[in-house]
Amino acid sequence: MIIPVRCFTCGKVVADKFDQFKREVRQGEDPAVVLDKIGLDRYCCRRMLLANIDIIDSFMAFATTESTEAK
Numbered sequence: 001m002i003i004p005v006r007c008f009t010c011g012k013v014v015a016d017k018f019d020q021f022k023r024e025v026r027q028g029e030d031p032a033v034v035l036d037k038i039g040l041d042r043y044c045c046r047r048m049l050l051a052n053i054d055i056i057d058s059f060m061a062f063a064t065t066e067s068t069e070a071k
Contacts, residue, residue, distance in 0.1 A: 003052055009044035021049050 005015045017038045024034045035046050 007045045007048050012045050014045055014048045018049055
């Protein structure tokens with residue numbers, strides 16, 4: 001999971017709210033209600049959580065375990 005620590009626009013810390021957001025949305029709550037509850041009122045901060053896509057698994061498919069030292 002790669003979630004930005006701060007909002008790109010206003011600089012508010014958003015990373016600490018992501019786990020609660022993800023947990024409550026998975027339980028079936030409306031994302032707009034969850035974002036209001038955790039205190040993200042600005043649309044720039046809301047987009048940071050709503051638009052996040054978990055891409056780390058895709059990147060790990062290309063990871064190698066070989067050493068890149070020159071021989």
